[in-house]
Amino acid sequence: MTAGQPSLRERRRTETTTSIAEAALDLAIANGWDAVTVDEIAARAGISRRTFFNYFATKDEALFSNAVPWSEQNLATFTSSDGPVVDALELLFVARTSAEKHDRERSLQVMRLVESSPELLPGLLGRVAQGEKALAEAVVARDGVDEFTAQAIAAIAGAMARVSGMGWLAGLQPDPVTATRAAWSALRSLTS
Known part of the structure; x- marks a missing residue:
């Protein structure tokens, strides 16, 4: 392992986390969120119920595990940067967006799921708040x-x-x- 690369244990943890989150979303789309159980998510992800709870406290937490992710590396790069904060923030958001997998249909399915299951909204908003808190600390x-x-x-x-x-x-x-670059460009147009 070279410096900066995740260890095998970290990669496996990331893979399992992703597998659980994808299983939760697949089952929610197919059956509706109310019908999904932790046991079904665990079975679909190929893990035990106990392993599920090693990763997540609730099925809602599993569903939104990838919402507003901040890698430690991206935040460290941001906090060590200099120059205007708006430039550094744009670079931070572009880096995060560039590193993500993008699937428009899957994202729309998540939106439809939240619309059809309003009880999910607090969990999603909680994840957004966690992301903003981490970003505020970095600022x-x-x-x-x-x-x-x-x-x-x-x-x-x-x-x-x-x-x-x-x-x-x-x-x-x-x-x-x-889209990320365009949004930041629009913000700059207000301040120039």
């Missing part, structure tokens, strides 16, 4: 601003992510990376 570490300012910056950045994602899903942008 404080990078720029030394007060907590309120950092939270405002993180919320604005989160809005840019939502706008870019919705723009891509609606077909207003050809791909998520282009």
Whole structure:
């Protein structure tokens, strides 16, 4: 293993996490979220119920495990960068978006699932809030601003992510990376 590469254990943990999340979504799309059980998710992911709970506390947590992910590497790159915070934030969001797999139909299925199962909304919003909190902490570490300012910056950045994602899903942008850059360009047009 070379520096910067995840260990075999980390890769297997990531693979299992992804497998569980995909199983949860597949079952929810096929059967409706209320009908999905932890046992079914575990069976579909090829793991035991006990292993499921080593990864997630609830089935809702498994469903949204990939919502607003921040890699430690991306946040470290952000906090060690210099220059205007808006430039660093754009680079952070482009890096995250570039590293993700993009499947428009699957993303639309998730949206439809949340619309048809409103009890999922608090879990999704909780994940978004966790992502914004982590980003606010990184902004404080990078720029030394007060907590309120950092939270405002993180919320604005989160809005840019939502706008870019919705723009891509609606077909207003050809791909998520282009949509991300376009959203940040729109923000800059307000401040210039």
